[in-house]
Amino acid sequence: MPTGFSADEMQKLDDMVEKRRRIKQGELLFSSGDEFVSLYAIRVGFFKTCVSSEDGREQVTGFQMAGEIIGMDGIVSDHHNCNAIALEDAEVCVMPFSDIEHLSRELPALQRNVHKIMSREIVRENSVMMLLGNMRAEERLAAFLLNLVQRLHARGLSQSELVLRMTREEIGSYLGLKLETVSRAFSKFSEDGIIEVKQRYVRIVEPDALKKIFNPQTYY
Amino acid sequence: MPTGFSADEMQKLDDMVEKRRRIKQGELLFSSGDEFVSLYAIRVGFFKTCVSSEDGREQVTGFQMAGEIIGMDGIVSDHHNCNAIALEDAEVCVMPFSDIEHLSRELPALQRNVHKIMSREIVRENSVMMLLGNMRAEERLAAFLLNLVQRLHARGLSQSELVLRMTREEIGSYLGLKLETVSRAFSKFSEDGIIEVKQRYVRIVEPDALKKIFNPQTYY
DNA sequence: CGCCGCTTTGAGGAGGTTCAAACACAGTGG
DNA sequence: CCACTGTGTTTGAACCTCCTCAAAGCGGCG
Numbered sequence: 001m002p003t004g005f006s007a008d009e010m011q012k013l014d015d016m017v018e019k020r021r022r023i024k025q026g027e028l029l030f031s032s033g034d035e036f037v038s039l040y041a042i043r044v045g046f047f048k049t050c051v052s053s054e055d056g057r058e059q060v061t062g063f064q065m066a067g068e069i070i071g072m073d074g075i076v077s078d079h080h081n082c083n084a085i086a087l088e089d090a091e092v093c094v095m096p097f098s099d100i101e102h103l104s105r106e107l108p109a110l111q112r113n114v115h116k117i118m119s120r121e122i123v124r125e126n127s128v129m130m131l132l133g134n135m136r137a138e139e140r141l142a143a144f145l146l147n148l149v150q151r152l153h154a155r156g157l158s159q160s161e162l163v164l165r166m167t168r169e170e171i172g173s174y175l176g177l178k179l180e181t182v183s184r185a186f187s188k189f190s191e192d193g194i195i196e197v198k199q200r201y202v203r204i205v206e207p208d209a210l211k212k213i214f215n216p217q218t219y220y
Numbered sequence: 221m222p223t224g225f226s227a228d229e230m231q232k233l234d235d236m237v238e239k240r241r242r243i244k245q246g247e248l249l250f251s252s253g254d255e256f257v258s259l260y261a262i263r264v265g266f267f268k269t270c271v272s273s274e275d276g277r278e279q280v281t282g283f284q285m286a287g288e289i290i291g292m293d294g295i296v297s298d299h300h301n302c303n304a305i306a307l308e309d310a311e312v313c314v315m316p317f318s319d320i321e322h323l324s325r326e327l328p329a330l331q332r333n334v335h336k337i338m339s340r341e342i343v344r345e346n347s348v349m350m351l352l353g354n355m356r357a358e359e360r361l362a363a364f365l366l367n368l369v370q371r372l373h374a375r376g377l378s379q380s381e382l383v384l385r386m387t388r389e390e391i392g393s394y395l396g397l398k399l400e401t402v403s404r405a406f407s408k409f410s411e412d413g414i415i416e417v418k419q420r421y422v423r424i425v426e427p428d429a430l431k432k433i434f435n436p437q438t439y440y
Numbered sequence: 441c442g443c444c445g446c447t448t449t450g451a452g453g454a455g456g457t458t459c460a461a462a463c464a465c466a467g468t469g470g
Numbered sequence: 471c472c473a474c475t476g477t478g479t480t481t482g483a484a485c486c487t488c489c490t491c492a493a494a495g496c497g498g499c500g
Contacts, residue, residue: 051346051347051349051350053350053354053435054435055435057350057354057355058354059346059349059350059353059354061346061349072338072339072342073339073342073343073346074339075335075336075338075339076336076339076340076342076343077343081343081346082346101328101331101332101335104325104331105324105325105326105328105331106325108321108325111321111324111325112321114335115295115321115334115338116295116296118292118295118335118338118339118342119292119293119294119295119296119338120296121342122292122293122296122338122341122342122345123293123296123297123301125342125345125346125348125349126271126279126281126293126301126302126345127271128345128349129271129279129281129345129348129349129352130271130273130277130279132349132352132353132396133279133352133393133394133395133396134273134277134278134279134396135277136487136488137487137488167445167446167447168446168447168448169446173353174353175353176352176353176354177488177489178488178489178490179446179447180447180448180449180488180489180490181487181488181489183447183448183449184448184449184488186447186448187448187449199446199447199496199497200446215273215274215275356455356456357455357456387477387478387479388478388479388480389478397456397457398456398457398458399478399479400456400457400458400479400480400481401455401456401457403479403480403481404456404480404481406479406480407480407481419464419465419478419479420478
């Protein structure tokens with residue numbers, strides 16, 4: 001949240017986000033069909049969101065980490081349209097959406113923030129569509145790794161090392177690939193000396209090579 | 221827009237949407253990088269939105285018709301993140317976003333509406349991700365046709381006949397397929413007697429067959 | 441230790457892409 | 471009026487990437 005609020009306003013914001021909820025690894029924060037009541041701000045932990053078709057196919061629609069907001073899919077129909085699952089033990093702030101709407105009528109900065117968060121999600125999904133529609137397997141994985149490490153770095157973590165919170169299958173689902181294809185791409189990057197991989201641990205040795213794979217043209 | 225506004229409120233809404241803009245076929249309503257000022261409500265016509273990567277690949281992110289809102293991609297960064305191109309001569313209402321934010325502080329129903337519109341876009345993009353990540357070519361085209369005809373029907377048009385406003389290439393870009401693959405899928409549906417196709421004209425002869433292709437499980 | 445979930449690797453196959461050529465249709469101008 | 475042109479579409483054949491199926495390997499945990 002940006003600053004620029006008075007003490008009184010901060011108090012109201014604090015009241016809104018006072019409620020916490022813990023979710024253990026593997027448990028659902030909410031699932032498709034649940035009544036929509038609140039948005040959730042992730043305090044600690046790592047989530048995936050996924051939708052499933054009636055015939056049982058699953059699509060991971062995003063991975064969310066501390067500081068990010070989830071649940072906006074529920075606003076349109078007053079019911080959630082995806083599942084949110086904790087990939088590690090997690091804690092969220094429960095923010096009742098009616099409170100958010102009420103408060104953001106008084107606090108233009110909060111209103112603007114809510115709009116930006118939703119717009120950011122729209123833009124993110126646009127770039128995932130680009131990924132899924134136009135890119136080859138290795139380009140997708142390169143983009144995925146670069147995005148993850150960039151977000152982790154913004155949270156004070158390393159920009160070259162990370163521990164994946166999700167399985168190859170979940171990465172594959174997000175990227176529109178099978179788990180074997182993801183594994184092969186990891187192996188290829190490793191053989192080429194671009195990354196070091198050991199199970200969930202990944203170290204990015206040649207970030208520029210990764211960027212070049214993600215976006216070839218820029219480097220011609 | 222839903223009703224439930226007083227006469228005074230309606231006047232304010234009218235003032236906000238008074239400004240119109242005409243866009244000829246092939247012209248841009250806005251393009252990536254443009255400063256974000258307004259959302260646009262389509263009054264007449266048909267648009268596509270698309271993003272392009274630095275190496276020139278294009279991804280159509282959506283097709284929008286009369287009654288739908290575009291431009292929400294611009295909120296997050298105060299600059300648009302995609303191009304909006306008219307696929308036929310069109311007219312839009314220009315709705316300055318600062319006015320929208322100002323008014324929606326006074327009108328909870330408007331505020332709620334703005335939130336729903338953005339949430340709807342997020343949910344729509346989720347289902348496109350499912351399409352791109354999990355479905356085969358014919359399933360994608362079936363889903364696309366069913367979605368189009370359903371939206372047209374909601375506007376009082378036929379639920380079995382439509383004239384496509386976009387090329388095979390644009391459909392392909394949206395669905396993550398090449399234009400030849402789209403063409404072949406049309407031909408296949410036509411051979412199977414599911415649809416009749418003549419260039420841009422399409423008649424859905426067997427909607428149930430199309431639904432079955434889109435979602436096999438439901439019909440087992 | 442031995443089980444279980446996850447990952448890696450290989451071989452073969454399928455769906456979609458690429459390249460190429462012919463066709464349909466609308467608009468233009470002789 | 472009709473040939474001419476350009477854009478968009480259809481169809482075919484060869485190819486390539488990714489998927490499928492299968493088996494083995496790794497690592498954590500009871």
